[in-house]
Amino acid sequence: MRNPHHGAGAILNKAGIIAVAGAITGIASLVCGAVPAISAPAPVPTEIPVAMLVDVSSGQTLYARETERRFMPASVVKVMTAYTAFRLIHEGKLNPATPLVISQELEDEWSGEGSTMFLLAGERPTVGQLLLGATTVSGNDACVALAIAATGSVDNWLVLMNENAKELGMRNTHFGSANGYPDEGHTFTSAQDLAKLGQAITSRYPDLYRRYFGHRQLTWRKLTQANHEPLTGRVAGADGMKTGFTNEAGYTLLGSGERDGRRLVLVLAGAPTASLRDDTARKFLEWGFSDFQRYPLIGSGVVIGNAMVQEGSTNKVRLRTPAPVAASVPQGMQPQVQFQILYQGPIRAPIMQGDEIARLRVTIAGMDPYEVPLEAAESVPAANLWQRVRNGLVGLFG
Template sequence: MKHFIATILGTALLATTAYSAPPETLESGRQAEGESPVDPEIPVALLVDQSAGQTLFSREPDRRFVPASVTKIMTVYTAFDLIDRGKLSLDRKVVIDKDLADEWGGEGSTLFLETGDELTIGQLLLGVTTVSANDGAVAVGRAAAGSDSGWLALMNENARKLGMRNSHFGSPNGYPDEGRTWTSARDLAILAEALTTRFPKLYKRFIGHKQLRFHEITQNNHDPITGVVPGADGIKTGYTRQAGYNFVGSAVRGGRRLTLVLAGAPTAPIRNRAARRLMEWGFDNFTSERLLPAGAAIGEVEVQDGSVLAVPVRTEAEVFANLPRSPGSRAGFSLRYTGPVEAPIKQGERIATLRVTVPGQEPHDVPLVAAEAVDPANAWQRLRNGVAGLF
């Protein structure tokens, strides 16, 4: 199979020359301010515009690190998925047994669960999302899957399905587990996007609460941006001595949802300041532009063993990009696919990508779909295709 790259002519806003993205090991996203928006003490940082699928800032996005309580995002995602599929009810009652209470009640961040406590799955999830309850996370997993191992299998299967290639979960809550849990900023951005887009109602119901009271104990959420940065609504902090201070956060303004990941900050104040600054930087220094409408014709893709030699492709949805707020900012397009693409091809099937490049940013890809169906070639068409292939 061959890899095809073709430069596409754009509008007046768009350049037609190819742009080489910076290597992923280097920091990108400095140009809007002229300096890094993230403190140099923080080794891992990522800011993504989910609406455009574009990375605005990155520092070591694929470096593996220990997530600490940020692990609970996957526990919450896994629970939301089961709830959405009707396999787990928010109203299901869970009675805390002695083993769970003895092992996890009062351990680290906690709901201080006691033997015989009766809570619903919804109450436990609220404890996980608001006060990072270690005991609550374990209780949800055991109730839903029957055991810690069963729950971890679901978490890791979800990571695989989402394409989180640098992640593995060895605990439901991120408590130190001798290195069995790790992830990357890019993977956490994928997870955050899935959480916000696939389960918007559950996300709004459970994420972003500032305080929770249980067992006559009032605890605060340590989220550094919700209620501080306009539009911020979560998601999760994390800390252990090994991991440092981590955070995954998200905010929406003007139809743009930005998601950030910070890992390994040496102190909570440094992490919190960086989270607020990076989120504001993303909103203030870029403007979201619609580059192409949905259904825009892009070009043609070669077809193998089909009734035609090539099929036109179009955009599946509107194509957006964040451009720096500076004169002359431009974006470029290139059509990419691995092919020829074998027939049959369904109309609307994703068969190629449009790579959007903005100077100073990592390129991002959007799907392209077949504009029409292609049937397998008949005997005469196979002969024609063979002759055409000779020339």
């Protein structure tokens, strides 16, 4: 379990952090003409049992309802299919321009089955066209073709999907399908996990995300189909992701948008109708943008405290922010903020400059706390014999 060690106090005025004070123990309270957090209630009706809205830019959860509840994601699975393809493209293992010949077996099993790109045997779509088919018209056949093109089989592809889910910390997720087609409950997820996936695909592969998501229609073989994702073109800044539906789980959505430097990711699941899901999604995303403002707290590269080091050339290492720390707060609010440094310690050397070794917990009055990473401000090599003796004496006698 992570324990709080010595943190750093900071002086905050209306312009944000202006100085970093000496080290103190525990929590440093930052007060700046604090005003209680007041915003309009989230526009999510009780008929939708699962809902979540995350501000990726700050790391905050702005709204949460039943976020760990498992459900069948249906076609929202295709976001992980896209993420898996994006990762392979980024690693140079998959080329969007590579064509794949559609087999008769694939046509017989998947062309026209559920949402489809209507691929026919002998056609040669590229990897990029299959990706567009998956993300734009939710093509079940496109996902299977993509899996085969990338790894040789759907089973191999599922291994990659589940490995990616594990790496992202999607603890309540398992993929038994490349396209979300009903599979007797082998595929399941949660809002919390889908939000992690949404954060990862937009932040790790932003260029590929913009290239393959957010298109309103796709034409293949003179057949034009519309994208049923309800946000893009309807809410300012919205730029895509996927809807899903099963009779058992209802109507689901993973969506995102970026406005004024803030990236939001939303999840809705279990809606009884598509129209309620779509209308709620638009209002929910707009609420996240309009009712909250970005409030800067700490700049990038600011040293805010120390962490204890074990078996290092020195017994402590400075901690700094790798990126600006900000909060999303209700419009017009000047927040009361508390900071707390958390880490598993003492941290064993060697430590490289830039290693992420601690977390900064940010608590704003009236809102859920959230955490951002802290990194080592300098390298700490392993101690030599003399340094180990010295550190031992310091530990004994203070």
